[in-house]
Amino acid sequence: DSAEIEQCFEVALGLVKEAGQVVREAIKKQKTIETKSCNVDLVTESDKAVEKLLIEGLAKAFPSHKFIGEESTAAGAKCVLTHDPTWIIDPIDGTMNFVHSLPYTCVSVGLWAGKEALVGIIFNPILDQMFIAKKGQGAYLNGERIRVSGQKDLSQALIFAEMGTSRDPEKVKTVLTNLTTLMPRAHGLRDCGSAAVSMAYIAAGFADILFHYGLGPWDMAAGALLVWEAGGMVYGLEGGPFDLMRRRVLCASSPELAQEVAGLLTQYQPTPDGDL
Numbered sequence: 001d002s003a004e005i006e007q008c009f010e011v012a013l014g015l016v017k018e019a020g021q022v023v024r025e026a027i028k029k030q031k032t033i034e035t036k037s038c039n040v041d042l043v044t045e046s047d048k049a050v051e052k053l054l055i056e057g058l059a060k061a062f063p064s065h066k067f068i069g070e071e072s073t074a075a076g077a078k079c080v081l082t083h084d085p086t087w088i089i090d091p092i093d094g095t096m097n098f099v100h101s102l103p104y105t106c107v108s109v110g111l112w113a114g115k116e117a118l119v120g121i122i123f124n125p126i127l128d129q130m131f132i133a134k135k136g137q138g139a140y141l142n143g144e145r146i147r148v149s150g151q152k153d154l155s156q157a158l159i160f161a162e163m164g165t166s167r168d169p170e171k172v173k174t175v176l177t178n179l180t181t182l183m184p185r186a187h188g189l190r191d192c193g194s195a196a197v198s199m200a201y202i203a204a205g206f207a208d209i210l211f212h213y214g215l216g217p218w219d220m221a222a223g224a225l226l227v228w229e230a231g232g233m234v235y236g237l238e239g240g241p242f243d244l245m246r247r248r249v250l251c252a253s254s255p256e257l258a259q260e261v262a263g264l265l266t267q268y269q270p271t272p273d274g275d276l
């Protein structure tokens with residue numbers, strides 16, 4: 001119920017602020033970097049420390065809740081979304097940006113239950129942008145209500161598109177083909193380097209559409225709720241239903257824009273287990 005959602009939100013918000021403080025300090029310092037699936041898929045000691053801080057704090061407050069964390073999954077934990085309340089965590093989204101001290105990076109925490117998003121928090125502690133959403137209660141940036149742009153016209157749309165962390169030649173080719181198709185038809189193309197920040201920016205109306213082929217649930221769990229609560233659309237890449245566990249997303253400021261872009265995209269499906 002809404003009192004429970006509020007309690008979950010308050011606990012998570014406090015922990016995300018603490019996590020933000022860790023990221024804000026760490027971005028100024030030398031980072032210890034390891035690679036995961038390939039040499040551009042990075043993790044730092046700060047990703048691990050922040051994930052531990054968040055999971056330990058949430059587990060203490062909500063012992064029966066489940067967790068999906070990017071770095072726990074990379075370390076071998078099971079990544080399954082059941083109907084149980086589940087916290088879905090990306091401790092540092094935009095790790096590559098963080099490593100380079102580029103200030104487009106964030107802590108992303110989503111709470112899902114019954115396969116529905118209930119709470120979404122995306123915090124960029126470097127730019128001090130706190131995006132929050134609770135189901136049915138709207139989306140906010142630093143306390144002010146945000147809404148998607150409502151843009152319907154591709155020629156006026158700012159698009160977020162990214163290569164992501166896979167260097168699978170077929171994926172690289174597909175992304176480049178799609179950029180070539182969209183670039184002359186759109187107002188502009190941008191690569192933000194953090195899928196969660198990009199989704200929050202669509203929610204805030206700073207850009208109009210985003211597509212991606214290789215995301216984890218931790219990249220999208222909070223962002224999807226922000227976009228929905230800001231009046232936007234979240235689909236699978238072909239413009240069909242969105243599935244948090246299927247790695248592909250098209251999110252847009254209007255159904256018209258989403259359908260037009262979906263119709264132009266060459267499709268690519270990462271392996272069922274993903275290309276993370």
Ligand code: IPD
Pocket residue numbers: 042070090092093094095096162163164165192193194195196214215219
């Ligand atoms: C990455 C970012 C990036 C996206 C990659 C993700 P991470 O997440 O969201 O924008 O293109 O596919 O892996 O690894 O920095 O948490």
